[in-house]
Amino acid sequence: MTTKIATGALAALLITGTAATAQEVNVYSSRHYDTDDAFFGAFTEATGISVNRIEDDADVLIERIRSEGDLGAADVFITVDVGRVARADEADIFQPLNMPELEDEVPANLRTDDWTAFSTRARVIFYDKNDVTDPPKTYDDLADPKYKGLVCTRSSSNVYMQSLLASIIVHEGEDAAREWATGVMNNLARDPVGGDTDQLRGIVSGECDIALANHYYFARGLAGEVSGLTEGIEDIGISWPNQETTGTHINISAIGIVKTAPNVENARKLIAFTLTPEAQKLLADGNNEFPVVEGLEPSEAAKTMGEFRPDEVPLGEVAAASNTAQMIYNEVGYK
Template sequence: MQAASLAARCGRAALALVAALGLSGPALAQQTLNIYSHRHYGIDQEVNALFTQQTGIEVKVVNADADQLIERLKAEGENSPADLLITVDAGRLQLAKEQGLLQPLQSEVLATATPELLRDPEGYWWPFTARARIIMVSDERVEEGAITTYEELADERWRGKLLIRSSSSVYNQAWVSSMVAANGDEATEAWARGVVQNMARPPQGGDRDQIRAVANGLADVCVGNAYYLGIMLNSTDEQDRELASKVRLVFPNQDGRGAHFNVSGVGVTRHARNVDAARQYLEFLVSDEVQQMYAEGSYEYPINLDFTATPTHESWGEFKVDVQSFPEMGDHIDDAISIFDRVGWQ
């Protein structure tokens, strides 16, 4: 008996050794999840490493902007290695869905964790962080209440005092698309013309560069994603912290439709090979632990819209979110791009 149980133990030990060395067996083969992502934040690598640690599934990421990734998915067709497409904007996910590049995924976990108004009703993509594109002003030079709506960015009083990044940014395209949804094509063109006239310089740099320029006195008002100010306020770079402290957030259109809101989201590709791993990954992204990692790492809002996720978010307070134009955002991207061309918004 003793000899038999020893042999059994040895057998188990040998199997364990094989497992540890990864020598063979289909059950031991490591799964890989391939992601095409437009996200560009350091926290994502930590999130992916945690996923691998918890599940044993390796994560490989190809980074590029959403339009390039969409073109690549189209060109690769069923040979595409990608299981997931991640963007920083719902509009692009909607386009990917319309072009037949995604497949629906139903999940109780995802349905419970995400607001109905900020997701695809058919589950072709799911949001996992939320972001507000809002107005930021010089705390020294712009008094409280001086500007309260996006529409006022075109007012003559801001002539030569406004900064916004280039129209090639998907953030601006989604935002102006929401302006078209709210105000129509004609009114948005007239407004965009005023915005371009008000610019202190031709668009250059990213959102953080506009914030720095306002802090340095080059302009009084800029538009940017709130999380960039959060990143600067909590930066290890002392100069960025100092500059960020000179800029105040204004959540616009609070008496109307609310501040422009977008999401970072993810869809399972039409030809995904690892749908089960993809589902696990999506459900992992909306877990409390990962939601808190995003809030502290990139200062985006958790997808459950917890306005108190970090002390920084809490200091900004609650605000009204524009959910009205959200479902239409993807429908007006072409209109927005054509408006940018017509008014000379570089």
């Protein structure tokens, strides 16, 4: 009886069924945005490949991938900020992407052989329009003694702070970076506290006159109601740093294929999908980030913030300098 029914349509069904269970991709992600659900749903719809997702802090996921080794299920690792990508690289969890098509789609400074950006974010200087008539025009300006007691940043243990300093190391060298960290520390309005939104809130509350934050935290306050920010956002000015020099520091959301990935081909399909216009929109808009594929528009709120010239330094070099950046902050005593 068994042999009888395992023929024709049922046999085909069994075979398809077997194939279907293999059609999956395992994603370890440290991005926690609701719109990423829509992205993964769209991928499954377009390819039939189901997505199993584990979300956690980047460092936890890196450690998990490392300790699972050959038995691991992870196919791709997704994170934000090249400082975290650097830690993943250091833990040696990636294999080469082997996707030559990326060369046409993603600017060369936003990828290496092992990972690629799929969206970008900018680190911006914000200021109180009522109190600051001559806002800083460069990151270096933040260290100018004329801004003593005015500047708010988050703690140097934060990866965004480390990547910015790493980019200064790449452009100006370690001595200049040390001088910068000392100068900014001496200009602080308060001990570093809170996240990027809290630096912007500091301007609204009057505690800070100048603040460093990623652009999308401001865009979020424009697009919706962010308590402590939206009600005073009209009074916050935007200064896109380094427009006359190296360009504004940008960072990335990034994706790479895990060395021990059981589903490498599906991982490549997922990465290719991140660069389609549909996916670029879902991934970038969800957090008001900028698409990496040229010619695609950012979200309305991000657009409202105006245009700027981004720093084009290879982010792989910035990643490589991030340990030195942390060392310098520790050395000068930046909290």
